[in-house]
Amino acid sequence: MTSATFPATAAELPTPTSTHTQSSALASWGCALALAALGTAVLWKSSVGINWPLWTAGVVTALLLGARDRFGDAGAARAAGAWAISLSLCTAITADDVRIAVLVLGTVLLLAVALVSAGHRSLDVLHLRTAFLAPFLALTLTIFGLSAEITGGARNSKSPRASAITRTALITVPVVIVLILLLGEADPLFAAIRDGLKHLVPDDVVAQLLFFVFLLVVTLGAFGSVQLGQTHVHAADQSTKRTLGHLERRVLMASLAAIMWMFVVSAAISLTRDPASKAGSGITYAEYVHSGFAQLSLAASLVIAVVLVTRRSWLSSDEIARRLAFAAIAGVGGMVIIAFMRVVGYEHVYGFTTLRIYAQAYMVVLAGMCALLAVEISRREASPRFAYHSASTALAVVVCCVVWNSDGWIVRRNVDRYLTSGKIDIYYLTAALSDDATPALVESVRRLREPERSVVVRFLRDKDAGGFKRDASWYAWNFRASASARAAHVFHANDIDGAHGRRQARYDSSD
Structure with a gap:
């Protein structure tokens, strides 16, 4: 059963001294206040541009500095933070609102992953379960970190002078503001002061203040949880292997390999013989490609998932199963190539669209996963970083699509096709x-x-x-x-x- 594991026990973590604790708390509050002020200044009621990567880079930098101060190293958080900054930079490149929304959500998810993995040096913790649980774990850690920072700040502020200044400000400032507002209706001088305050204070000051408090709470809680050493992830349980007998795994892998290569041979022949062109087939070329792509994608994903889930039971002990699995993965690679070529042929007939570009991008990700599995099979060792490398491949494809400007490319290619064929979906x-x-x-x-x-x-x-x-x-x-x-x-x-x-x-x- 999988359980939450902490990066280090209480005895293993360095015991902070009183001076170190106060300086860490001061750093957490300082970074949180600075980032909250920066976020309010550049994000509030503003279009998404370089403001989002600017704020994201500040959060990642502060988080990594805190993790290094507490744990000594933060390799996993550094990798997640780097991808978070990469996605945030893409929001300053594209002007598509849908892409920007997806990129912002992806950035937030990666920031959550960076937080929950801040105490780990190895990238092995960056697996699928971490990504799924990261938002919930990050929320929990933020709440506990915020509580610790507030209570710790209350305990540390025992200086009579500091307490007196705080009480004086909390009592005097509200009273002065209320008196100025009241006397502004009775005296021109106070009316001028009141009007001056109105010019200094924005109309939406309450909403803006709430936004500032929200950013402060989130960043302070995150930094506080790092300083407490409470960041944790669910480690992959290596003991729960999907064990299969010799007969089961060999028959399974042989079946996958046989089906994959039967399809590859048949589909390779059909590339030169369009089934939709046959009289009485009852399908059009568009239906043939659309239905074929959906089925090919599901089949390729299914084979990859089966090999991935069962590989620990045969990867290092069964040579025959390894060879059959390698043949199955090679067949999936051939299937992906055929699916890619079908979409290319469809684009030449019907033109280029965003959906077709993304379909091809998904095939590139599948091809990358096939390559990673083939490397594992060749090395006879299951890599705990398969999910991380697969996610990195997918993120790299997303970044390339944004930087490349697929929409502009679609316009140019369709116009080129129009000049030769006279057909275009304007x-x-x-x-x-x-x-x-x-x-x-x-x-x-x-x-x-x-x-x-x-x-x-x-x-x-x-x-x-x-x-x-x-x-x-x-x-x-x-x-x-x-x-x-x-x-x-x-x-x-x-x-x-x-x-x-x-x-x-x-x-x-x-x-």
């Missing part, structure tokens, strides 16, 4: 893609013919007239949003539509 390019595609759409105006060109021109004009205006603050800067704004400015300043229309009119009159 409404998909203008209605379904994000602002990341705007520069490519502006470039495409000169290459399109009527009526597709008019659709794009009308879309760009309407978008500029009624589009959402981003925050102009420096911390809300976004790479693709800025590129889209520049492209729209070029579109209107250079009168691309008018120039193209005049050239088209001269061409028509010459005919």
